[in-house]
Ligand SMILES: Nc1ncnc2c1ncn2[C@@H]1O[C@H](COP(=O)(O)OP(=O)(O)O)[C@@H](O)[C@H]1O
């Protein structure tokens with residue numbers, strides 16, 4: 001590749017030990033930069049390491065020598081600074097070796113040039129000072145004289161300039177490295193801030209999910225109140241009527257008792273006849289029984305709603321359990337009945353399902369979100385079809401509607417939190433994202449098929465065997 005660094009007498013300082021070490025350094029520079037080591041990064045790095053070791057050893061010797069000869073401190077400090085800069089520079093090159101930033105030619109250039117300039121300029125001036133001090137000059141004077149001689153020689157200013165230039169390059173690199181370190185620290189800070197922001201976001205999301213749940217419960221409570229209000233209304237009106245009937249009957253009873261006490265009195269008989277007529281016993285007989293029957297039915301309805309509500313929310317068991325999905329679908333349907341009854345006819349194709357491991361309260365919440373969406377998607381009057389079956393190792397539940405359907409360009413977005421096409425106040429855009437999340441936690445799935453203008457069908461799948469349930473069961 002490049003021409004080798006040829007030793008020449010101009011490099012001699014006259015100090016035998018120093019000159020020997022310089023020769024060795026020149027040889028090593030030639031080894032690093034020639035001999036094909038450039039093809040083998042590991043070999044070249046090893047050579048470079050040896051060169052740095054040897055240079056450090058040589059610099060230490062020189063620095064000892066300068067101390068032994070009591071050279072002027074300013075000259076010694078400047079000299080040592082050059083050594084230090086060289087070591088730093090080579091360490092940096094070594095770190096980047098094998099990267100595009102450092103090619104073999106540039107490396108050789110740097111090593112050979114630095115050594116040449118350093119020996120010709122600084123080391124020879126050092127040797128000169130040692131000789132002058134040995135001749136009896138004071139260190140400062142020797143330093144000044146050596147400096148003066150160098151200024152007299154034509155090449156010296158050039159050597160000094162080059163040496164300074166290397167110093168500047170090294171110093172500049174150190175500044176750059178400091179800047180890189182600072183940038184890295186700034187990036188790290190930004191990353192920490194991002195992590196904090198993400199955490200806040202996650203917290204906000206879970207708060208929102210909570211508030212969506214509260215909203216759903218509010219909606220649910222309103223529907224249930226309406227459902228209960230109606231039977232309670234007529235049962236209490238029936239009780240009022242029954243009260244007046246009972247009063248009339250009691251009057252008849254009283255009149256009969258009076259007749260038994262005074263059998264001959266026609267006045268008493270007349271009174272009984274009057275009371276009997278007023279009581280209208282024939283009508284009363286029919287109506288009392290009807291009222292009782294109606295009231296009993298009304299109370300049964302209230303009881304069923306309360307039971308459905310209990311089943312729906314599973315207040316008794318909020319944990320993993322083996323649940324009947326058909327029953328869950330029914331009780332959820334009853335709970336949201338108020339939302340659905342004016343919008344759609346409900347058709348059931350419920351197949352036989354084995355008990356499915358799940359957190360039933362959560363699965364019911366999924367049913368509820370799908371049912372409410374289905375009802376909301378129907379503009380006039382339509383049909384909601386519920387179907388269940390087993391497919392492979394999964395229970396499958398379908399909630400299909402004849403609503404407006406979902407446009408193909410948004411179908412990928414409906415499970416996103418906050419995605420809604422409904423007016424503000426009506427849609428939070430969280431129903432499906434919550435449902436999706438619940439299904440994911442159950443290792444199940446939720447998907448949709450939809451045709452705009454025809455309807456949508458949401459399909460929910462739950463594994464029949466769930467390791468999470470088995471874990472829970474074994475801990476219980
Ligand atoms: N059965 C459905 N038919 C048509 N569009 C639906 C249906 N279910 C969900 N969507 C669409 O998905 C969006 C997101 O639903 P959801 O997450 O429940 O939020 P929200 O009901 O509050 O808008 C709805 O705004 C609607 O555009």
Ligand SMILES: [Mg+2]
Nearest residue numbers: 369373431432
């Ligand atoms: Mg919804």
